[in-house]
Amino acid sequence: MSTRSPKQALDAAVEAARWAPSVHNTQPWTFAVSGEEIGLRADTARKLPIGDAAGRELLISCGTALFTMRTAMRCEGYEPVVRILPDPDRPGLLATIRPGAETEADEPTWVLGGEIERRHTHRAGFADVPLPDQFVESLAKAAMAEGATLTPVRSSAAVNVLAALTQAAQGVQAQDERFSLELIRWARPPGSTRADGVPARSYPHEHVPTEPDFPQRHYSWRHDWGAEGEAGETATGVVAVLTTPGDSREEWIATGQALQRVLLHASAHGVSAAFHTQALETDLLREFLRQELFSGRYPQMLMRLGVAFDDGRGLPRRPLTDLLE
Template sequence: MTTAWKEDPWQVVEHDFPRYATSEVQLRFLLNYAVLAPSVHNTQPWRFRIVGSEVELYADRTRALAVADPEDRQLIISCGAALFHLQVAIRHFGYQPQVRLLPDPDDPDLLAFIQLGPPEPATLLDHRLFQAIKKRHTNRLPFEDRPVPEAELRALERAVEQEGGHLMVVQQKEKRYELAELIAEADRKQISDPRFRRELAAWTHPARRESKDGLPLTARGLHEWLGPAGPLVLRTFLWARGQVARDRQLAEGSPVLLVLLTDQDDPRAWLQAGQALDRLLLQAADYGLSASFLNQPIEVPEVREKLRTWLSTQAWPQTILRLGYGPPVPPTPRRPVHEVLLQSRYV
């Protein structure tokens, strides 16, 4: 039995699943897969508590982005992705996940209960989604000039609908350029705010082994040789101007842009959006596709309204993705389970 995953969840090995242990021990193991979910700026804004055969999922608002995400919308979407990762792992190992969203109106931080339900044989899709968990890495590099098959795009639309969301697929070059302009407009508004640049720098770390969250300098278009000076560069307006051009190029050069929407715009809808996003990302990874986020228009309220008008929809845009075929990229770091696990209230 390997135990490297106790400090690095990316090293978790499915054969180590404690099949004959208690539900509590099994759930602790399964949380290694939950924490591999994507999150805004890799903030990993989740906490868990195990109570018998149940996991409680909490928002960790100490990791909120006060400038970019003042309503904690992206924070809760990130938690929704972790929730879906956990459900995928539970199904893969032959159990039925039983989920209740927002179970306590008096505790807005308690986002969900996840019960390790009765045994249930996993489907082929369950297994494929599970195997995709460790394949899925946010890819911020340019994609190949290669179309995504229509059948796969339609399947991704259905995947999002299965979780209660909607997916707008933007393929036509003219439309991609129009959406890229909205991304650039939001970029310009954000980077003109020194508070935003400071917040971005706070979640960007030079390459070092002890970093278990945040993003590497390369994700911001900077070289790792800058070392500790990298986050200081991020605070400058000169870097910011270059970032606008880089984001526009990534958007215009991607074969497909996707906008994920929900009918409502509240914490329940954000949790559903996170689950829909995660199902989409895992299914895309299973197809060999890469994705990354271009959420700037959703983070700036007036540009978000422009986006709704441009899409001719009354639904609420929650996430913008670029999709395509990219080169391999390494995973971003994760906090080990013991760092995100709350003590049982009965201890």
């Protein structure tokens, strides 16, 4: 049984949550520790008012932090007790989590916990290394455990549709100066000491297309920052979509938890994810995808999965002093 105190488990959970993925590495969360309970709150000052007006991606990001805290708390020897949206009068309070009964983490939990700081997002093509069907199925089971569905898109025609809609959305967003300015607000120049956003070493200076092409975010808009692409990384990888039956705030948080479980499981096997949510940020395109490709289920996250031969450095993280209320 655990030799760690509940206080130590709380500290470990908050420290781990710093490493959760978020849209543009905005890290849009704060934590309030009261007694033996953590309150996870949305930091709306970090919301993207143009690209994420409804706050869907903000809540997905916070959901990844919640799953990270759950995993860390189990690794510390306590079963987490979680309440989602516990107070209707405080909509910014997304969840509370506290250590419950003492428990002994199983091997899969330890594996996930070991990937919290190692996992990182990829922003280019992948090496031409196929992912076994059995492994992709294990990722789908991981998402299902958190209340979402991860569907690998096997039809080449459907992959082409998703690529074309991603290209269309990217083209429209590139013409919107407000959107582009919001995007590069989170693109960091070389040598930046900021503890959020996407540093220049983590996005390509020039996009190297895959086939079919899923364009990357244009973080290098109007400047020459960015990294050179890795030779041989031009494969698309496995295209997959996370969906939910509804589109509530609860389901956005569940999507984030499912996403982080999938990402940590993938990272443990040397697999990274590249995200392409451009089409999901356009209401008409998202609704088209829901009706025509996903049988009425709401698409929450579009990604490519594959093997990347990069150095694996993660993004900067804000210090705890900025996150604790």
